[in-house]
Amino acid sequence: MKKGVFALKTILSVDNLQKSYKDVKALKGLSFDVQEKEVFCLLGPNGAGKTTTINILAGILGADSGKMAYRGKPLGKNLQHFKRNLGVVPQELAIYEEITAYENVRFFGSLYGIKGEPLKQRIRTALSRVGLLEVQHRKPRTFSGGMKRRLNIACGVVHEPELIIFDEPTVGIDPQSRKYILDYIKSLKDDGITVVYTSHYMEEVEEIATRIVIVDHGRLIAEGTKESLQATIGDTDRYTVETEDGVKLNEDRFLALDGVTRVEEGEAGLGFLVERDKDVLPDLVEELSRQHVRIRSLEKERANLERVFLHLTGHSLRG
């Protein structure tokens, strides 16, 4: 297994994980290492195999083959020890709607053998960190979607694990709650907690990740820091031009423009990769006009993970 990018200890290793659902191969030999104290993000579109991976790691789902190790020890025999040190925040709400937020957190905390005053203290900490301490005696059925999500987090972290898995915790919630959750994850990083975070929102991943693994169709596509991944598409900006159908271009004339490095033609329109911060717009528009291309819209994008994903897979993250 590969050494991590950082000189930290590997807390979790996944090697050649495979899983099929009937005829559909959800994971096709996925391998990665998670280092201590990092925010490790699994980025990929829906159906990429992220949740399957998480469910296998959490001991809910069995893998067809592959190895997993926690602190160098195989997970099989050490599963209960691993679970004791693992917090899971699933994508779907896993809380009781008919008992109070406090009772929810207390119950799930008690499953880890924590009792009495230490449990009370941890419940207060967990609820306070997700901003629900003041509504701790209210039932979740009276909460907004975002508050329920935050309670879902408190229930998963009350036992103060050293590794926490978040499976798309911000899907379908309001921007305020999303910010709360992302800030919370950043604070975990500051506290030295290891986080495994799955998402198909590249903006979130860019914001919080220490290291990123891009997955698609159950395979690892790329791995690295945000910067190293962005470097794979070069230090470029991209102009996306939406045009009428059936445009025929003379690509060479665009490539002859100072700063234009690549021309892409796709269903979404035309793409022009240009050297970063090079002001090519006037020349580009003039050349488009010269080639009788009618511009419907024009957009400039910086190098980001969405573009990395597009570059590596040929399709969009949200596709």
Add this chain to the structure above:
Amino acid sequence: MLPIIRRDLLNLLINPALLLYNTLFPFLLIVVLGAINRDLYDSEVITAHDYYTVAILVFMALNISIIATNSFMERSVKRPNLRIGYAPVAEWKLYVSKVLATFLFCMGSILLVSAVVARIYGVGFGGAYFAFLALLAALAMLASTIGVAFCCLLRDEESANKILALVNLFLALLGGVFFHPRTIGETFAAASAFSPVRWVMQASMRAIHDNDYAMVLPAVVIMLALGGVFLLICRRTFRLEDYL
């Protein structure tokens, strides 16, 4: 496992529909069936309310299988149950806790209903109340394991409930809960020998009215053994991923 049993039991107790289904519904059945069939029973030996209290409490213990499926895999508890699976808790505790919580819920309901009926109609169970309770407890335990095992096999609470509702009704008819099986035919009456409901009904009636306890222990032992078989089925078929 105690915190899980306590949580499961509380979940059942705070569900008004289940609570009414296990207390008010059987009580009303006893009241109505007892009133309708009042003339069919000799009030000197056995009243209609005596008979239907026993019969409906047996039916109640049998029907607890449907509550067990609820406790185990109903939509609102499915995800929290999955979260229990994230904790360092042995998998068997997940289904055994549901069996035990449902069993306790059922026995509490039975005690309540029988106390109310005894108070209102003077049903005394012929001094064999504890033998009767033992039979009901064994049946409730069996029914709870059946409910959970059906969920494990079918991997779905709704399908399990639909099938169990029919199975329970069939067993109740076979067991002579509402009327004697011979009313339907001799073949049906002969088949009733295989219904645990029939065993409980016969053992209860003999204990209560004839002071004959010979059938009580065998019936209890057989039902508990069958319960053990269904627990083994749970062990073989339960998969945490069914909560996904």
